[in-house]
Amino acid sequence: MAATQTQTATVEHEHEHGWGLESAHATSQGRLLYTRCMACGARRVELEPVPTMPPAPLSVVV
Numbered sequence: 001m002a003a004t005q006t007q008t009a010t011v012e013h014e015h016e017h018g019w020g021l022e023s024a025h026a027t028s029q030g031r032l033l034y035t036r037c038m039a040c041g042a043r044r045v046e047l048e049p050v051p052t053m054p055p056a057p058l059s060v061v062v
């Protein structure tokens, strides 16, 4: 990863969490995304609402 931060101070309070997806869980309300900060190990659970529109095809030229 391209880490540009040079701070070496201990991470105690707010910092820019580098959330990484640990696992995902499909529920009736949407997708539960279990993320974890690579820097401080904090965990977060996000609920990704069910999209009303079908996802776009993957054959998109970027």
Ligand SMILES: [Zn+2]
Pocket: 011, 015, 016, 017, 018, 037, 038, 039, 040, 041, 042
């Ligand atoms: Zn963090």
